[in-house]
Amino acid sequence: MNDTRDAAVLRLAGTTKAFAGTTVLDRIDLTVPEGEFVALVGPSGAGKSTLLRLVNGMHLPDGGTVRTLGADPAGCSSRELRALRARVGFVFQQFGLVGRLSALENVLMGALATLRWPRYGVMTYPRALRERAVRQLDRVGLADQRFQRCDTLSGGQQQRVAVARTLVQRPELILADEPVASLDPAASVLVLDTLKRISAEDGISVVCSLHQIDLALSTADRVVALRSGRIVLDEAAAGLPESRLRAVYETAGSAHD
Numbered sequence: 001m002n003d004t005r006d007a008a009v010l011r012l013a014g015t016t017k018a019f020a021g022t023t024v025l026d027r028i029d030l031t032v033p034e035g036e037f038v039a040l041v042g043p044s045g046a047g048k049s050t051l052l053r054l055v056n057g058m059h060l061p062d063g064g065t066v067r068t069l070g071a072d073p074a075g076c077s078s079r080e081l082r083a084l085r086a087r088v089g090f091v092f093q094q095f096g097l098v099g100r101l102s103a104l105e106n107v108l109m110g111a112l113a114t115l116r117w118p119r120y121g122v123m124t125y126p127r128a129l130r131e132r133a134v135r136q137l138d139r140v141g142l143a144d145q146r147f148q149r150c151d152t153l154s155g156g157q158q159q160r161v162a163v164a165r166t167l168v169q170r171p172e173l174i175l176a177d178e179p180v181a182s183l184d185p186a187a188s189v190l191v192l193d194t195l196k197r198i199s200a201e202d203g204i205s206v207v208c209s210l211h212q213i214d215l216a217l218s219t220a221d222r223v224v225a226l227r228s229g230r231i232v233l234d235e236a237a238a239g240l241p242e243s244r245l246r247a248v249y250e251t252a253g254s255a256h257d
């Protein structure tokens with residue numbers, strides 16, 4: 001079941017997902033090689049979140065296959081699925097931080113799956129882990145804010161804490177579901193640049209859903225566009241005209257020309 005020789009970190013083949021009889025992903029073919037930054041774009045309801053959830057086994061496909069880091073989530077026991085998820089970082093639109101805790105403690109919580117007991121307070125974590133957490137906060141530009149409560153940080157800072165929390169688990173793949181949808185343009189650029197830099201430095205593949213076409217083009221190596229559950233465009237970002245992506249957002253069947 002686990003084929004670590006597969007150079008692709010992610011491979012969907014003919015993958016289909018339906019909810020209550022309605023197909024929301026239709027025969028998706030998508031292979032992501034190691035280190036690639038993929039922007040997943042498309043209108044609301046296109047199936048972006050569902051696709052990301054299939055990758056980490058939060059949903060199982062109704063047809064076709066999913067291989068994530070060489071493993072098939074559908075064939076995993078719950079223990080194997082936990083192990084697989086520990087290798088896949090997930091960044092959410094709403095950050096998912098504990099507001100009353102410090103940035104550092106939130107980052108440490110990213111490593112909880114590797115620890116035997118629950119922890120209460122920064123000093124109860126092993127020293128090596130504390131150092132690793134501070135290093136990751138430094139990489140996202142927030143070492144000085146490590147003792148600050150997360151609910152006093154800006155949205156962009158909170159999302160960078162969430163990225164550091166993901167990094168502390170040493171992910172081999174990062175999935176980000178509209179990580180900048182609640183941020184202003186400047187903070188959005190900073191968060192995406194941070195993700196992009198880390199992807200390049202660590203060779204971690206990133207699949208990031210976005211609805212800003214300009215950000216997808218300026219950040220990603222490759223842009224995959226979904227519409228109504230189907231891939232309608234899959235191309236290198238370099239040289240891809242914005243107009244081709246805009247067309248994806250125009251409603252199907254609005255051929256008034």
Ligand SMILES: Nc1ncnc2c1ncn2[C@@H]1O[C@H](COP(=O)(O)OP(=O)(O)O)[C@@H](O)[C@H]1O
Nearest residue numbers: 019020024042043044045046047048049050051
């Ligand atoms: N758990 C679910 N149960 C039923 N329908 C769902 C569920 N999750 C998503 N959907 C439906 O699947 C479609 C795709 O949703 P989603 O993947 O969230 O799209 P996106 O992230 O691109 O906005 C939508 O029509 C949505 O209503």
Ligand SMILES: [Mg+2]
Nearest residue numbers: 048049050178
């Ligand atoms: Mg979504």
